[in-house]
Amino acid sequence: xxxxxxxxxxxxxxxxxxxxxxxxxxxxxxxxxxxxxxxxxxxxxxxxxxxxxxxxxxxxxxxxxxxxxxxxxxxxxxxxxxxxxxxxxxxxxxxxxxxxxxxxxxxxxxxxxxxxxxxxxxxxxxxxxxxxxxxxxxxxxxxxxxxxxxxxxxxxxxxxxxxxxxxxxxxxxxxxxxxxxxxxxxxxxxxxxxxxxxxxxxxxxxxxxxxx
Amino acid sequence: xxxxxxxxxxxxxxxxxxxxxxxxxxxxxxxxxxxxxxxxxxxxxxxxxxxxxxxxxxxxxxxxxxxxxxxxxxxxxxxxxxxxxxxxxxxxxxxxxxxxxxxxxxxxxxxxxxxxxxxxxxxxxxxxxxxxxxxxxxxxxxxxxxxxxxxxxxxxxxxxxxxxxxxxxxxxxxxxxxxxxxxxxxxxxxxxxxxxxxxxxxxxxxxxxxxxxxxxxxxxxxxxxxxxxxxxxxxxxxxxxxxxxxxxxxxxxxxxxxxxxxxx
Numbered sequence: 001x002x003x004x005x006x007x008x009x010x011x012x013x014x015x016x017x018x019x020x021x022x023x024x025x026x027x028x029x030x031x032x033x034x035x036x037x038x039x040x041x042x043x044x045x046x047x048x049x050x051x052x053x054x055x056x057x058x059x060x061x062x063x064x065x066x067x068x069x070x071x072x073x074x075x076x077x078x079x080x081x082x083x084x085x086x087x088x089x090x091x092x093x094x095x096x097x098x099x100x101x102x103x104x105x106x107x108x109x110x111x112x113x114x115x116x117x118x119x120x121x122x123x124x125x126x127x128x129x130x131x132x133x134x135x136x137x138x139x140x141x142x143x144x145x146x147x148x149x150x151x152x153x154x155x156x157x158x159x160x161x162x163x164x165x166x167x168x169x170x171x172x173x174x175x176x177x178x179x180x181x182x183x184x185x186x187x188x189x190x191x192x193x194x195x196x197x198x199x200x201x202x203x204x205x206x207x208x209x210x211x212x
Numbered sequence: 213x214x215x216x217x218x219x220x221x222x223x224x225x226x227x228x229x230x231x232x233x234x235x236x237x238x239x240x241x242x243x244x245x246x247x248x249x250x251x252x253x254x255x256x257x258x259x260x261x262x263x264x265x266x267x268x269x270x271x272x273x274x275x276x277x278x279x280x281x282x283x284x285x286x287x288x289x290x291x292x293x294x295x296x297x298x299x300x301x302x303x304x305x306x307x308x309x310x311x312x313x314x315x316x317x318x319x320x321x322x323x324x325x326x327x328x329x330x331x332x333x334x335x336x337x338x339x340x341x342x343x344x345x346x347x348x349x350x351x352x353x354x355x356x357x358x359x360x361x362x363x364x365x366x367x368x369x370x371x372x373x374x375x376x377x378x379x380x381x382x383x384x385x386x387x388x389x390x391x392x393x394x395x396x397x398x399x400x401x402x403x404x405x406x407x408x409x410x411x412x413x414x415x416x417x418x419x420x421x422x423x424x425x426x427x428x429x430x431x432x433x434x435x436x437x438x439x440x441x442x443x444x445x446x447x448x449x450x451x452x453x454x455x456x457x458x459x460x461x462x463x464x465x466x467x468x469x470x471x472x473x474x475x476x
Contacts, residue, residue: 107278108278108279108284110278110279110284111278112274112275112277112278112279114274114275125268128261128264128265128268131261132261132265135261135262142475146474146475149471149472150407150471150472150474152471153407153408153409153468153471153472154405154406154407154408154472156408156409157405157406157407157408157409157429157430158405158406160409160411160427160429161381161406161409161429164240164242164427168380168381171380171381171382171404172380172381172382172404172405172406173404173405174404175404176402176403176404179400179402179403182400184251184434187251187252187253187254187255187351188253188254188255189254189255189330189333190254190330190331190332190333191253191254191331191332191333191335191347191350192253192331193330193331194331
């Protein structure tokens with residue numbers, strides 16, 4: 001109980017005020033200890049007989065005596081503090097905000113050091129590019145031809161269907177609502193491994209967050 | 213269907229039903245067929261020019277790039293090691309602090325990669341050339357061929373079923389799939405319109421005024437359920453690629469089918 005009371009009293013006071021109070025409290029303590037040893041305050045101690053708890057009682061009395069003197073000083077000091085903080089905030093606000101760096105635009109200064117290309121290498125590259133463009137052109141033409149033949153076959157089928165029955169034709173040219181959105185997972189390099197259990201990993205996010 | 217010798221048993225039933233009614237008898241019989249495609253699961257191998265080009269692209273990218281964080285760290289550590297070896301002084305770092313070098317990390321990653329073995333691209337079914345399995349030729353489209361009896365001939369065809377009045381052609385195609393594969397198979401039919409048509413006339417022996425020939429409308433669908441263990445396949449079936457179709461289909465039929473199949 002005694003340490004709790006002491007703690008509550010000390011917490012109740014302002015941090016700035018205890019600095020000045022300490023020497024006062026020590027002075028008072030010194031005074032009271034002198035008086036104690038002289039024997040005049042022996043009546044204060046009722047519950048215990050040990051000197052340690054007796055001095056603790058005295059300290060409690062001293063602590064309780066302090067708050068009455070602190071009030072005006074505290075209020076003034078608090079006001080001064082608040083003003084100082086406000087001035088600091090105003091100064092910071094007036095200064096221009098620091099720009100947040102865009103990490104994507106920062107490139108390392110050091111450039112990759114590779115040996116320069118030989119004449120044969122450049123020649124080979126140019127010739128390969130030419131072959132590649134011819135290959136791609138052929139591929140593109142083949143694709144376009146395939147699409148053309150697809151469309152032709154479909155048109156023919158629809159024509160024949162119309163000859164057969166108008167209602168079947170109308171049903172066929174109606175839009176298929178369930179077709180889009182069409183989702184499909186593309187092919188991978190290897191087929192899925194049956195019974196493969198992928199290892200669990202932790203993802204630690206180290207992105208830097210900047211605040212202005 | 214080039215000239216099968218006709219058997220009247222199959223056609224007789226149809227001729228009988230046509231005489232009923234308000235419906236003006238059409239001379240053509242209608243069939244709906246489904247070209248069910250199993251899409252490729254792995255990428256095709258790169259051909260000659262593609263491989264060279266891929267290598268060249270990688271090289272050009274490397275030349276134009278800057279050092280990544282990992283590479284910068286690796287270079288710095290190599291510098292440090294070199295300096296330490298040359299001057300052989302005690303390191304400035306506090307003793308007891310274990311530093312993982314970038315090279316060690318790379319070795320660790322390499323080890324981990326070697327431990328993992330992916331599934332083979334050329335499967336067992338490829339090696340045995342088992343044409344009834346779906347695991348064959350994972351890098352190309354496979355389509356379903358079924359042996360059906362037309363006239364009195366058993367022919368390999370895309371699964372087809374006769375059209376019944378009251379349903380659309382697409383429904384006929386779906387019914388064809390259900391007849392041959394059962395109800396549990398999921399497939400996405402691409403649109404309401406047919407992709408192709410195969411028209412043929414019956415041989416003169418069976419041809420009548422009302423019954424000149426048949427039109428088969430093809431629909432294309434992508435197979436979506438990956439395993440067919442629940443499929444109740446009643447008759448002979450095959451999963452073949454476009455190149456292998458020629459071995460099974462009749463030439464005229466094949467020509468019409470090839471028009472709407474893309475080339476892979």
